Amino acid sequence: MLARRQFLIRSSLGAASFGLLDAAQAQSASPEGPLPARFGQAPLLQPLRGYVDGLDRVSEGLRVRGRLPAGLRGTLYRNGPGMLERGGQRYRHWFDGDGLVQAWSFGAQGVSHQARFVQTRKFQAEQAAGAFLLPAFGTVIPPQLPVRGPDDMNTANTSVVVQGGRLYALWEGGSATELDPATLRTLGPRTWAPELKGVPFSAHPKKEPDGTLWNFGSFGKHLVLYQIGVDGELKRHQVLNLPTGAMLHDFAVSQRYIALLLPPLSLDMAAARSGRSMVGAMRWDARQPMRLVVIDKATLQLQRTMELPPALVFHFGNAWDDGDQLQLDYVESDIESFLDGSFNAALGGEQVDGQGKPSQLRLLRADLRSGKVSVEGRRESMEFPVVDPRVVARRHRYLYHPLQTGPQDRWSFNAIQRLDLERGQVDRYDFGAHVAVEEHLLVPKPGSRREGEGWLVGTGFDAQRQRSFAAVFDAEAISAGPLALVDLPYWVPFGFHSHFV
Amino acid sequence: MKQVLVPLVALLLSGVSAAATLEIEVEGLPSREGQMLVAVYDKAETWMKKPLRANRAVVSAEGLVKLRFEDLPDGDYAYAVIHDANNNGKLDMNVMGIPTEAYAFSNKASGSFGPPKFEAARFSLQGDAQQRVSLK
Numbered sequence: 001m002l003a004r005r006q007f008l009i010r011s012s013l014g015a016a017s018f019g020l021l022d023a024a025q026a027q028s029a030s031p032e033g034p035l036p037a038r039f040g041q042a043p044l045l046q047p048l049r050g051y052v053d054g055l056d057r058v059s060e061g062l063r064v065r066g067r068l069p070a071g072l073r074g075t076l077y078r079n080g081p082g083m084l085e086r087g088g089q090r091y092r093h094w095f096d097g098d099g100l101v102q103a104w105s106f107g108a109q110g111v112s113h114q115a116r117f118v119q120t121r122k123f124q125a126e127q128a129a130g131a132f133l134l135p136a137f138g139t140v141i142p143p144q145l146p147v148r149g150p151d152d153m154n155t156a157n158t159s160v161v162v163q164g165g166r167l168y169a170l171w172e173g174g175s176a177t178e179l180d181p182a183t184l185r186t187l188g189p190r191t192w193a194p195e196l197k198g199v200p201f202s203a204h205p206k207k208e209p210d211g212t213l214w215n216f217g218s219f220g221k222h223l224v225l226y227q228i229g230v231d232g233e234l235k236r237h238q239v240l241n242l243p244t245g246a247m248l249h250d251f252a253v254s255q256r257y258i259a260l261l262l263p264p265l266s267l268d269m270a271a272a273r274s275g276r277s278m279v280g281a282m283r284w285d286a287r288q289p290m291r292l293v294v295i296d297k298a299t300l301q302l303q304r305t306m307e308l309p310p311a312l313v314f315h316f317g318n319a320w321d322d323g324d325q326l327q328l329d330y331v332e333s334d335i336e337s338f339l340d341g342s343f344n345a346a347l348g349g350e351q352v353d354g355q356g357k358p359s360q361l362r363l364l365r366a367d368l369r370s371g372k373v374s375v376e377g378r379r380e381s382m383e384f385p386v387v388d389p390r391v392v393a394r395r396h397r398y399l400y401h402p403l404q405t406g407p408q409d410r411w412s413f414n415a416i417q418r419l420d421l422e423r424g425q426v427d428r429y430d431f432g433a434h435v436a437v438e439e440h441l442l443v444p445k446p447g448s449r450r451e452g453e454g455w456l457v458g459t460g461f462d463a464q465r466q467r468s469f470a471a472v473f474d475a476e477a478i479s480a481g482p483l484a485l486v487d488l489p490y491w492v493p494f495g496f497h498s499h500f501v
Numbered sequence: 502m503k504q505v506l507v508p509l510v511a512l513l514l515s516g517v518s519a520a521a522t523l524e525i526e527v528e529g530l531p532s533r534e535g536q537m538l539v540a541v542y543d544k545a546e547t548w549m550k551k552p553l554r555a556n557r558a559v560v561s562a563e564g565l566v567k568l569r570f571e572d573l574p575d576g577d578y579a580y581a582v583i584h585d586a587n588n589n590g591k592l593d594m595n596v597m598g599i600p601t602e603a604y605a606f607s608n609k610a611s612g613s614f615g616p617p618k619f620e621a622a623r624f625s626l627q628g629d630a631q632q633r634v635s636l637k
Binding site for chain 1: 593595596597599600601604605611613
């Protein structure tokens with residue numbers, strides 16, 4: 001009886017007050033330290049575990065249900081956080097995980113798959129040590145290796161792009177990391193010019209139909225703009241001062257302009273230096289507006305700034321202009337759930353209710369003469385909007401994106417749709433409540449000219465089978481269901497963005 | 502007795518040396534190009550501003566560098582080493598002000614997005630010493 005009462009007293013007061021912690025637990029007791037490595041049983045969340053062993057996976061001769069279109073040839077590359085747990089510790093934030101790049105190769109012989117970790121300095125050191133050694137975006141870990149610049153923390157985990165025949169894994173805090181396009185072997189950080197070595201290169205470059213690649217890098221109040229040619233070499237770059245410092249994830253490019261949305265979200269450097277994580281040091285000022293910054297593509301100089309009500313923005317769909325009017329679409333996210341951590345509640349593998357307000361599409365029109373801005377919204381809970389690559393920075397009619405059609409409390413999307421902006425209609429397919437749907441890309445049909453003529457190709461996870469798959473749709477008949485499903489013999493961790501070449 | 506004491510005292514006092522040699526070996530260079538620059542400081546007030554002594558050495562074919570400082574009085578010091586890969590005599594930076602060449606500090610000290618404090622890089626020199634620094 002006495003022993004039971006002692007146990008109950010201890011568990012209610014917590015181990016901390018008994019001074020029984022060892023060093024690792026002390027670190028976990030910090031409000032932003034790593035979490036203990038417990039993972040729940042929720043079937044739909046298992047891929048959030050990541051690959052704890054840090055090993056690559058390869059498979060060939062994948063089983064296909066349905067029929068793959070004969071004209072679909074090329075590779076779907078994807079990137080996402082594949083390593084989230086080491087040495088009994090888990091990251092707090094989904095964005096912390098080290099990059100795992102996938103290549104789904106569609107060839108005459110069928111489909112093969114590779115998933116390989118980007119061998120950054122951080123990944124190699126931590127894999128050898130079997131422990132986290134460096135701070136992450138949302139988790140405080142005292143550095144065991146020198147941190148001399150952003151690339152020392154580079155996880156290369158957010159997106160992929162191919163330019164000039166070279167494949168890059170992208171992470172907005174630092175350099176692009178080059179990989180071999182066939183084997184995914186890591187070749188090293190890419191330096192575009194000597195004075196740009198180690199400068200951030202965002203995970204959302206925009207490729208125009210002529211092959212020019214535009215990108216930006218943001219640090220504090222400064223912005224660097226990159227213009228990269230078809231040959232993969234830097235043609236121009238420009239360093240600009242922004243009206244305020246802001247966390248910038250994505251941007252938009254139209255015929256004449258580069259457009260940025262600056263949310264009133266900035267980094268408190270004093271907090272960052274005194275031991276808060278990057279997320280913990282972010283400050284949201286609801287009294288400030290969101291700023292639309294428009295830059296002239298010809299001169300790479302700031303053209304004008306307009307104000308909107310404050311919102312958290314991650315992703316853009318597309319933008320176009322006619323000289324006077326600029327139109328762009330973006331996704332507005334919930335700032336509360338991002339900052340307070342409920343966004344990451346699913347990272348422990350337990351089904352949690354209430355993911356915050358849904359992220360929704362916004363359609364913005366800016367009159368560049370009068371400075372007036374108007375915004376329309378849609379109500380679907382969605383993310384990862386894409387357009388036909390032939391209309392990037394041109395007037396677009398269609399947006400493609402995953403969405404949630406069922407209860408709002410699940411963590412992932414269950415459906416995919418094409419939104420016709422001209423008619424306000426949608427063409428939608430629901431995979432079912434047991435499936436988590438990821439970003440799907442529009443792959444133009446070779447020889448076609450019509451916007452939207454092609455295939456919609458993307459990945460998902462089937463919680464009943466506990467396997468990941470790739471889906472291929474006729475992009476003009478999505479509600480008819482996938483033409484083909486390609487099954488993997490295992491699951492791959494959930495990811496962010498893709499690129500098809 | 503006094504004739505014995507004076508030489509004995511002189512012998513004891515001669516252990517307080519005024520001329521130590523510090524030898525620094527730098528390893529883990531990212532390339533074999535260029536030269537190593539090293540600057541030694543003796544107080545926090547001048548740390549990273551006005552070195553007490555500076556030296557440079559070409560990187561050897563094996564990718565190692567040895568630098569010597571002679572006649573240093575015993576006391577506290579800290580130093581910074583820079584791999585000047587393009588031989589322009591300074592630590593190059595990118596447009597963010599972040600160094601693009603490798604560097605390191607004594608006492609395995611490292612800062613966060615900047616140099617460590619003098620106190621973190623400080624070590625005590627008591628007679629001749631050989632130290633190793635890694636740029637990795």
